[in-house]
Amino acid sequence: MSLVIGLTGGIASGKSTVSAMFTDMGITVIDADIEARLAVEPGEKAYNDIVSHFGTEILEDNGTINRPKLGEIIFNNEEKRLLLNSIVHPAVRERMAQKRALAEAANEKAVVLDIPLLFESKLTGLVEKIIVVYVDEQTQLERLMKRNGFSEEEANSRIKSQMPLKDKVGLAAAVIDNSGSIEQSRQQLMDLLSKWGILRAE
Numbered sequence: 001m002s003l004v005i006g007l008t009g010g011i012a013s014g015k016s017t018v019s020a021m022f023t024d025m026g027i028t029v030i031d032a033d034i035e036a037r038l039a040v041e042p043g044e045k046a047y048n049d050i051v052s053h054f055g056t057e058i059l060e061d062n063g064t065i066n067r068p069k070l071g072e073i074i075f076n077n078e079e080k081r082l083l084l085n086s087i088v089h090p091a092v093r094e095r096m097a098q099k100r101a102l103a104e105a106a107n108e109k110a111v112v113l114d115i116p117l118l119f120e121s122k123l124t125g126l127v128e129k130i131i132v133v134y135v136d137e138q139t140q141l142e143r144l145m146k147r148n149g150f151s152e153e154e155a156n157s158r159i160k161s162q163m164p165l166k167d168k169v170g171l172a173a174a175v176i177d178n179s180g181s182i183e184q185s186r187q188q189l190m191d192l193l194s195k196w197g198i199l200r201a202e
């Protein structure tokens with residue numbers, strides 16, 4: 001039986017950084033952001049639905065979705081964001097369930113589902129234990145602006161579209177505080193996985 005771990009947090013809180021640590025340990029990570037990208041490739045049902053609702057203005061010349069443009073629309077319009085969610089999320093859920101079943105069938109010790117919107121989309125039933133990757137608000141804002149080249153306003157509109165990170169902390173089985181160095185976060189993860197019996201204590 002695999003332990004199914006949900007890895008979540010807020011935008012730019014460090015989920016990918018922590019999920020890379022799991023991958024380094026040979027633990028399978030299924031990433032909702034990647035599945036969401038695959039689900040909207042040309043020819044997919046979700047792609048057709050997006051084009052019919054948002055129009056061809058959100059396409060690149062080669063027919064793929066212009067992600068910065070769609071992002072600018074949905075992070076400034078709650079109704080449109082919920083519409084996009086209703087198109088993309090069912091496809092993501094289906095893809096993640098398929099991959100999770102494959103990892104479980106292979107009898108892996110643990111499998112990680114990296115889902116930014118685990119709580120917002122009420123997907124907690126998909127996982128057994130939840131790890132929240134936390135950073136303080138100021139660090140989150142600074143890292144998001146730096147990583148994506150966003151203005152403070154652009155970064156804040158994205159942060160505000162999610163459940164406040166500090167509210168997620170209270171809903172988790174464990175929290176990794178990623179406000180410090182990456183090495184400090186790695187140590188927290190190692191301690192946690194030893195405690196859960198996934199890694200042997202050194």
Ligand SMILES: CC(C)(COP(=O)(O)OP(=O)(O)OC[C@H]1O[C@@H](n2cnc3c(N)ncnc32)[C@H](O)[C@@H]1O)[C@@H](O)C(=O)NCCC(=O)NCCS
Pocket residue numbers: 010011012032033036066067068070071074081084085088089092115116117158161162
């Ligand atoms: C709006 C889109 C095109 C912007 O693409 P872009 O490449 O700029 O960002 P990316 O997909 O890498 O997402 C970055 C982060 O933004 C946050 N985010 C993305 N979508 C949403 C959303 N609908 N609501 C709140 N936060 C979101 C997440 O923290 C995510 O990790 C894209 O995020 C999208 O299609 N979103 C809808 C699907 C979705 O909810 N994905 C998130 C997990 S399933």
Ligand SMILES: Nc1ncnc2c1ncn2[C@@H]1O[C@H](COP(=O)(O)OP(=O)(O)OP(=O)(O)O)[C@@H](O)[C@H]1O
Pocket residue numbers: 009010011012013014015016017018033116143144147178179180181182183185
């Ligand atoms: N402990 C750290 N110290 C300094 N920078 C960090 C640390 N952890 C992550 N970062 C940087 O902060 C940014 C956000 O981290 P990361 O991409 O892992 O977040 P994320 O939660 O996966 O984001 P998203 O879900 O929005 O894609 C990245 O540019 C990353 O390199």
